[in-house]
Amino acid sequence: MDSFFEFFSFSDPNIRYVVIGSLLLTSSSAIVGTFTFLKKKALVGDAVAHAVLPGVCLSFILSGEKSPIILIIGAFLTGWLSLVLIDIITAKSKLKEDTAIGLILSVFFGIGIFMLTIIQKSGNASQTGLDQFLFGKAASLVGFDLIVFAVIAVILIVSVWLFFKELTLLAFDEEFAVTLGLPVRAIELLLTTLTVLAVVVGIQAVGVVLMAAMLITPAAAARFWTHNITTMIWLAAIFGSLSGLAGAYISYIAPSMPTGPWIVVVISTIAFISFFLAPGRGILYRVKTQRRIKKQINDENILKALYHLGEEGKKFYEKRTLQEILSKRKFEPQALKSGLKRLRSDGYLKNENGYWSFTRAGKRKGQRTVKLHRLWELYLTQYLRIAPDHVHDDADTIEHILTPELEARLEKLLNYPKVDPHQSEIPYG
Amino acid sequence: MTNDKTIINQVHHVENPVLEVHDLTVSYDKKPVLWDVDLTLPYGKLIGIVGPNGAGKSTLIKSVMGLTPNSSGYVKLFDQSLREARGKISYVPQRESVDWDFPASVLDVVLMGRYGKLGLFRRPRKADKDIAMDSLRKVGMEAYEKRQISQLSGGQQQRVFLARALAQQADLYFMDEPFAGVDAATEKAIISLLREMSAKGKTVIVVHHDLQSVTQYFDWVILLNMRLVASGPVEKVFTTELLQETYGGKLTLLSDVGDLIRQQQFPNREKTPDSKSG
Ligand SMILES: Nc1ncnc2c1ncn2[C@@H]1O[C@H](COP(=O)(O)OP(=O)(O)O)[C@@H](O)[C@H]1O
Ligand SMILES: [Mg+2]
Numbered sequence: 001m002d003s004f005f006e007f008f009s010f011s012d013p014n015i016r017y018v019v020i021g022s023l024l025l026t027s028s029s030a031i032v033g034t035f036t037f038l039k040k041k042a043l044v045g046d047a048v049a050h051a052v053l054p055g056v057c058l059s060f061i062l063s064g065e066k067s068p069i070i071l072i073i074g075a076f077l078t079g080w081l082s083l084v085l086i087d088i089i090t091a092k093s094k095l096k097e098d099t100a101i102g103l104i105l106s107v108f109f110g111i112g113i114f115m116l117t118i119i120q121k122s123g124n125a126s127q128t129g130l131d132q133f134l135f136g137k138a139a140s141l142v143g144f145d146l147i148v149f150a151v152i153a154v155i156l157i158v159s160v161w162l163f164f165k166e167l168t169l170l171a172f173d174e175e176f177a178v179t180l181g182l183p184v185r186a187i188e189l190l191l192t193t194l195t196v197l198a199v200v201v202g203i204q205a206v207g208v209v210l211m212a213a214m215l216i217t218p219a220a221a222a223r224f225w226t227h228n229i230t231t232m233i234w235l236a237a238i239f240g241s242l243s244g245l246a247g248a249y250i251s252y253i254a255p256s257m258p259t260g261p262w263i264v265v266v267i268s269t270i271a272f273i274s275f276f277l278a279p280g281r282g283i284l285y286r287v288k289t290q291r292r293i294k295k296q297i298n299d300e301n302i303l304k305a306l307y308h309l310g311e312e313g314k315k316f317y318e319k320r321t322l323q324e325i326l327s328k329r330k331f332e333p334q335a336l337k338s339g340l341k342r343l344r345s346d347g348y349l350k351n352e353n354g355y356w357s358f359t360r361a362g363k364r365k366g367q368r369t370v371k372l373h374r375l376w377e378l379y380l381t382q383y384l385r386i387a388p389d390h391v392h393d394d395a396d397t398i399e400h401i402l403t404p405e406l407e408a409r410l411e412k413l414l415n416y417p418k419v420d421p422h423q424s425e426i427p428y429g
Numbered sequence: 430m431t432n433d434k435t436i437i438n439q440v441h442h443v444e445n446p447v448l449e450v451h452d453l454t455v456s457y458d459k460k461p462v463l464w465d466v467d468l469t470l471p472y473g474k475l476i477g478i479v480g481p482n483g484a485g486k487s488t489l490i491k492s493v494m495g496l497t498p499n500s501s502g503y504v505k506l507f508d509q510s511l512r513e514a515r516g517k518i519s520y521v522p523q524r525e526s527v528d529w530d531f532p533a534s535v536l537d538v539v540l541m542g543r544y545g546k547l548g549l550f551r552r553p554r555k556a557d558k559d560i561a562m563d564s565l566r567k568v569g570m571e572a573y574e575k576r577q578i579s580q581l582s583g584g585q586q587q588r589v590f591l592a593r594a595l596a597q598q599a600d601l602y603f604m605d606e607p608f609a610g611v612d613a614a615t616e617k618a619i620i621s622l623l624r625e626m627s628a629k630g631k632t633v634i635v636v637h638h639d640l641q642s643v644t645q646y647f648d649w650v651i652l653l654n655m656r657l658v659a660s661g662p663v664e665k666v667f668t669t670e671l672l673q674e675t676y677g678g679k680l681t682l683l684s685d686v687g688d689l690i691r692q693q694q695f696p697n698r699e700k701t702p703d704s705k706s707g
């Protein structure tokens with residue numbers, strides 16, 4: 001626990017550097033990754049992430065040292081080369097893009113691993129810290145290295161800010177961007193360059209193996225929470241930063257531990273939480289919505305059954321037994337019971353000594369459901385020419401969905417009909 | 430038509446055309462799908478492009494907009510090259526051409542129509558927003574300004590695309606099936622909007638599916654089926670005979686030759702020193 005407070009007080013300048021470094025690396029790759037994600041280029045990000053490894057190794061072999069600038073140049077070159085090759089293969093051969101990506105990814109990564117083995121055999125890999133490129137190590141970012149990577153991270157963020165409008169349009173509708181006369185090729189090139197650079201800086205924190213996750217996962221998690229692209233970028237950056245912070249902390253308390261896996265575990269956890277809990281798109285919300293809809297359908301069916309009972313002899317406010325309701329429609333006993341209870345507390349039904357009857361609001365609601373059912377049956381037979389004996393089941397679903405707006409349109413279209421295809425009266429309120 | 434210059438094979442040509450398509454052949458993956466289209470279109474008309482599914486209607490307007498990679502022949506708009514005319518032309522793609530589950534609001538999308546005029550780096554300003562809102566009003570979507578585009582119905586998506594094009598304030602519009610998925614009342618509203626535009630001198634070219642309404646909607650019609658069947662004033666070319674030629678079955682011979690060209694990696698046209706592309 002001591003180390004926890006020590007770390008998060010940020011009083012030690014070394015800690016401060018590591019924290020700033022990890023935050024910049026993870027947030028900048030998350031921001032660029034938002035566009036990679038929206039352009040549906042996640043796989044491409046993966047390919048680049050793996051393709052930088054041979055570049056890094058080659059620069060090391062050739063220069064004999066781990067100077068960040070030389071390593072970045074090497075990584076940049078092979079990262080770029082991989083994208084160019086994917087484009088050429090897709091354009092000139094019969095292979096589809098995903099096959100080309102898989103091919104390039106494994107070939108480049110294989111060559112990279114091969115080179116890494118050679119370097120490790122030569123005995124000075126750990127001393128140079130090159131193996132950290134595999135799984136990342138935020139804490140190794142100090143001094144000049146930190147400055148270099150921080151500068152690149154800032155360049156990434158500023159570029160996205162400058163070209164925000166163009167990048168967004170390209171992600172949504174590239175053809176339209178062409179017709180506007182925008183320099184689409186150049187902007188594509190820019191995004192590719194930014195992606196490669198984001199990968200190059202990101203691997204400092206998470207390593208080659210897990211970099212693709214760092215690029216895409218923050219954006220994927222952010223998408224669950226918002227429909228606004230600006231908010232989405234901010235959220236992706238925040239999610240990325242949180243995981244970066246976690247990585248830096250692990251790096252601090254357990255210096256021998258690689259940070260990459262920890263960072264990715266944290267960002268994946270955030271993604272999972274988003275997947276389950278986010279309002280609107282999250283699973284939990286959807287399950288809840290479905291439950292609510294199921295209840296609504298059940299309750300409206302009860303009101304409909306009571307209305308049907310009332311139609312016989314126009315005695316809508318009669319008291320009814322459970323048996324009577326069940327005679328109109330088969331309900332699960334449990335669903336009927338809980339539905340009746342809900343309808344009473346919502347003020348649609350009254351219960352006296354076990355007998356159930358409509359309130360005014362209840363009758364109105366039951367009547368509307370019946371009306372929508374019959375209008376829809378009529379619509380299906382008249383406009384879709386479906387036989388009258390085939391329309392009931394469809395109408396049974398649609399009656400619960402129609403909005404007042406659609407109801408009005410339907411009434412007008414059918415010219416306020418009096419009866420449905422089965423000659424039952426269509427009730428108006 | 431007083432400005433008819435010549436009529437060649439049912440293709441009516443005009444002097445001083447707003448659009449000239451010269452000997453255009455378009456291929457996908459080496460296979461030509463549109464052969465030797467030659468046409469000229471007059472200013473200020475409402476023009477329909479009609480033909481069966483797969484006839485190359487979308488391909489024709491995409492090619493004119495410079496969206497197909499492989500075309501030969503050339504296109505002139507306002508007697509200028511495509512590049513010079515960009516600022517004056519606008520394209521409404523088929524609704525299905527984009528993924529509507531994108532984090533953007535209706536207003537965001539309509540504002541994209543202003544991006545060409547804005548240029549790099551500059552953000553939309555108040556004037557652009559006013560123009561975008563005005564365009565939304567014209568298509569009856571002003572109440573949906575803040576709505577997420579993923580929540581729109583098909584007809585509403587179509588109207589948003591239309592508003593985006595209006596926001597471009599162009600002089601020549603290309604619209605790919607703007608009535609697909611739109612209800613009858615909206616279709617009427619849109620067509621009277623297009624009429625209004627053409628009355629103001631704008632030229633509107635519309636890919637259209639419903640033969641019933643062609644004579645009622647359009648001044649000029651282009652009949653297409655892998656090649657140009659006819660182009661001219663509606664009353665002259667929208668005839669039973671020409672329609673039969675347009676819709677009378679697939680041109681299997683033409684299609685087979687296209688396949689052959691692809692399989693043999695044949696150039697669909699020999700390169701001549703002066704041939705320009707798209
Ligand atoms: N991107 C594409 N790649 C390959 N073939 C295409 C592509 N787009 C269209 N085609 C083919 O070109 C022909 C014309 O298509 P299109 O212009 O969309 O027809 P229309 O709009 O008249 O229905 C069709 O045979 C279609 O299959
Ligand atoms: Mg089409």
